[in-house]
Amino acid sequence: MAESTEVDYTLNNPDTLTKYKTAAQISQKVLEAVTGKSQALVIAAVEGIKILELCQKGDELLEEEIAKVYKGKKITKVLTTQWFLYPSGVAHPTTVSPSSFVTPYTPLVSDTEEAETTIKAGEVIKIQLGAQIDGFGTIVSDTIIVAGKESADGVVEGREADLVHATHYANELLLRLLLPPGLLASGTDEEKAKAAAEKPPTQSKISSLIEKVAKTFDCNVVENTTSWLFERNEIEGKKKIILSPSGGVKGDGSPEVGEVWGVELGLSLGSGKVKTLPQRPTLHRRTTTTYILKRPSSRQTLSEIVKKFGTFPFSLRQLEDEKAGKVGVVECVRGGVVRQYEPAGESDNAPVSRLLTTIAITKNGLTRLAAPPAPDLSKFKTDKKIEDEEILKILEKPLARSTGSKGKKNKKKKKTTKKASGEEEEESDAE
Known part of the structure; x- marks a missing residue:
């Protein structure tokens, strides 16, 4: 009888997580270069640079890094003697969305007027991109404020600072709300079983809590902000979570162990309502x-x-x-x-933020595969703070348990970090 050649593409197959992590490293590296947070700067989002130029260079960097993957190495195909190289490519082109743009934006060379659009000082821009290895895509998006609105000591004040704080904490809250109940529970077997038996928060509850954080900083959730289940060759899987749903749309399903998700968070300094823009869909x-x-x-x-x-x-x-x-x-x-994808923007033309994090959920918790770097909140001055006890309690929860299997060397890398809300978190590989 012939042996089955069917490949397991779930996280139960260690190769799957390896491919996701490889793609994530590329996505992260290129994002940091484009946003200007990398030491090896080639081109970055600064005042006066053309959005088109930034998108083109981001794509070049993506392709350069992707081309290095498994280059020249032969990898055995399961149960055969054939050889092949993992197919890889861009999971999402580099897009640079101006201040009030809600959707990813990437102008064309042949659209002369849009090709000349430049980044302005003090503008809130969103940069999104991604790589894929063997169909396992990781997409990441970050929001930055272009230099120009900070004070002499480098601190940003005003509404943009409120937006940065709101976006950071709302995103941290959202990630914790996606953890399957009881996954990180401790205590007796009975206590663990009780925690695991709890139902995950409803999408209505998730949306309500995120909106509370946004309101604390006088912001609003961008309507229909959607997080998707990621699968091989698919970034819009069967499950989705929608924040601030409108127009009759609704989410479906909750994250489970063994899944990879693209988690999106979008906030606005305006109403959060969305309108279609006149720009060409590109x-x-x-x-x-x-x-x-x-x-x-x-x-x-x-x-x-x-x-x-x-x-x-x-x-x-x-x-x-x-x-x-x-x-x-x-x-x-x-x-x-x-x-x-129809270009869309904030109906009040107000600045909006967007973060997108690719996560993997394993038996040890949630791993941020590709994620925007945490902002230095001391550089963004606001007089607003979260006081809701329910939200603060959730923010204190870790995303993953420390496996303690990598010795003293890794323990140094797992320092507990304190954030401005008093939150403590231990990072783990969570494999």
Whole structure:
């Protein structure tokens, strides 16, 4: 009888987590370079730089780092004698969203006016990108305030500072609310069983608690902010959690051990309501819909999309011929084989933030695979603080247990860090 060659792509397979972590290292490295938080700066988000230029350089860095993965190494295919290299690529192109933009934004070279858009001093911008290895994608987004609004001592004050604090704490709260009940419980077997029997918080409860944090800093949650279950070749899985839902949309499901999620948090200094922007949709993604395209240009565009990007998001500027791609993608969208992401912004034109963290949930807790670096909150002055006891109690909880299996060397890396809310957390590999 022939042996099965079916591959286990869940986190039960150690190779899966390794691929996620490899992709995450690339995503993290490039994000820090683009945001200017890396020591090895090539290009960074500073006043006067063109958004297009920043996006292009971010994509170049992504491709350079991805090309290094497993380069020249032969990896045995399961139960065969064939050799192959893990297919890898960009899981999300570099996007740079101006202050009031809610969705990822990436202008085209051929759209002359938008191609000249530059970053302004004091602007709240969101940078998002991602890499994938063998279909296991990690996407990360960070929000930064472009230098120019800080005081002489380098401290940012005012509403932008409120937004930074609100975004940080709301994100930390959201991550803790996604931990399966009882996963990190301690005590007797009976106490652990009781904790594990608890139901996870409802999506309504999650949304309510996040809104409380936002209101503390006079902010609002951006409507329909969505976190998704990630799977192989899929960044919009069967489960999703929606904050501040509107228009009849609703989430479905809760995170479980063995899953990877893309956790998104978006806040606004305005109402949090969203409007469609007049900019051209430039971010697209192939769907699973089958449709016979009539135009040769459309078929050629789709063929390139399938070959280069699979089912991951891409920008039209990443196509070999951007102008031809703009024409060819029209029928692809109309036929439903390609989805376009409509540009959206804050209805009051107020600044918004967005963080996106790719997490893995294992038996030892939650691991941030690719995450925006924590801000130095001492550089953002606000007179507001969280006083809600329920929220403070949740923020004090760790995200993962310390495995204690890597000796004294790693213990030095696991220093307890105190944050401005009094929160304490021990980081762990949680494998």
